[in-house]
Amino acid sequence: MSPAEENPFHLLLVDDEISVLQTLKMVLENEGYRVATAESCAQAMALLQADSFDGIITDLNMEKEDIGLEVARAALQFEKRPVIVVLTGFASIVNSRQALAMGIDYMAHKPVELNDLLPALNRLVSRRRESISQ
Secondary structure, three states, rough: OOOHHOOEEEEEEOOOOHHHHHHHHHHHOOOOOOEEEEEHHHHHHHHHHHHOEEEEEEEOOOOOOOOOOHHHHHHOEEEEEEEEEEEOOOHHHHHHHHHHHHHHOOOEOOOOOOHHHHHHHHHHHHHHHHHHOO
């Protein structure tokens, strides 16, 4: 049983590629997560203001280059900081360093390797749950 199945964590999944959004949503829900989706930075920002999330998975480049970092920055401001995962098909040394310096928990390259992403996400969720319960 994954950590998410014990007590479903609420994730926000942000990607402007609808097929990626729908596929990842289905995979994450099969892992036991509750998943909300946004197709743009603006939609993600509105959802961040309206709801509380345990984790954010955002594409890096959507309507603008590196705009996913704006979603990450906004999420980092919350008192109960969510797990933050950035996905990208176009990583550069500059934006990778910038993301990691911000405190991103995990960075994955597209196409996403689910055999890497899911165990990493489950580990991060477990750690977050442990830190919250202490």
